[in-house]
Amino acid sequence: MSQRNRDGKRTARERLREQREIDKAREKRKRTLIAVGAVVAVLAIAAGVGLLVAGRNNGGGVAVAAPAGAAGKDKLVIPVGASDAPSTLTVYEDFRCPACGQFEKTFTDTIHQLEDSGQIKVDYHLVRIIDGNAGGTGSLNAANAAACAQDQNKFRAYHDVLYANQPVETDDKFAQKTYLLQLADKVGGLKTPTFTTCVNNGTYDAWVKKSNSAFGQSGFNSTPTVLLNNTNIYADTQNPLTPAKLKQLVADANKGKKPGTATPSPSPSPSLSQSPSPSQSRSRSQSPSPSQRSTG
Structure with a gap:
């Protein structure tokens, strides 16, 4: 096998390995983003429920419909x-x-x-x-x-x-x-x-x-x-x-x-x-x- 052919095969293997590393890194980032998004969504829901319960329990914070002309x-x-x-x-x-x-x-x-x-x-x-x-x-x-x-x-x-x-x-x-x-x-x-x-x-x-x-x-x-x-x-x-x-x-x-x-x-x-x-x-x-x- 000529030196040129050996160099060509090595280059192809290196390119394939590099592409695999890139794909692996991209998949890892994707999984991380999905996990972070799920945590944020859960926290947002929990916060919303907490505010709703607090409003129901103590009448604070949550806006309610008021009759016409109500003041104060x-x-x-x-x-x-x-x-x-x-x-x-x-x-x-x-x-x-x-x-x-x-x-x-x-x-x-x-x-x-x-x-x-x-x-x-x-x-x-x-x-x-x-x-x-x-x-x-x-x-x-x-x-x-x-x-x-x-x-x-x-x-x-x-x-x-x-x-x-x-x-x-x-x-x-x-x-x-x-x-x-x-x-x-x-x-x-x-x-x-x-x-x-x-x-x-x-x-x-x-x-x-x-x-x-x-x-x-x-x-x-x-x-x-x-x-x-x-x-x-x-x-x-x-x-x-x-x-x-x-x-x-x-x-x-x-x-x-x-x-x-x-x-x-x-x-x-x-x-x-x-x-x-x-x-x-x-x-x-x-x-x-x-x-x-x-x-x-």
């Missing part, structure tokens, strides 16, 4: 009254809470007067303490229905109707969506197909749950909690708040300030001034204590 952090506040009112009344309420019903029976007319004259705006936070303490879904379903009424610009009227027809605490009647829709008939123009769908579908259930979670982190633990310009004015049982005292507190806070540009809201029919049912009378005459969040 995470849009968890339903404001009523003039946005430029010189003072703000902040109210944390549970529609099943007997003490909240007593508060509304006592203060609704006064609050409406102060709202309609531009003296205050009221920021409502809807919570569900009774659901947690006693079981059931009446607090949740009623709050969702009230948020649905907010979409129709009829929150105040429906809010008042719910309290005017509040069942006793042991009767979870607000869990019945048919009853909530029946009460909507007391507010002119509220019971539309849109409202009915919103109530039946629980459109704002997640929003209510997030509001309730935020309440749990607020430092307050009972309803009603009532603040005037961030000062708690309803917690002193030795010197209880009265309608006259509320008016005076607002007048003092607003001294020298211009009233807001409020548009009076229509009142529902019937009003909270109507005589409560016998079962409600027995419950309310006992001046129920604020509903407190269970620590269990």
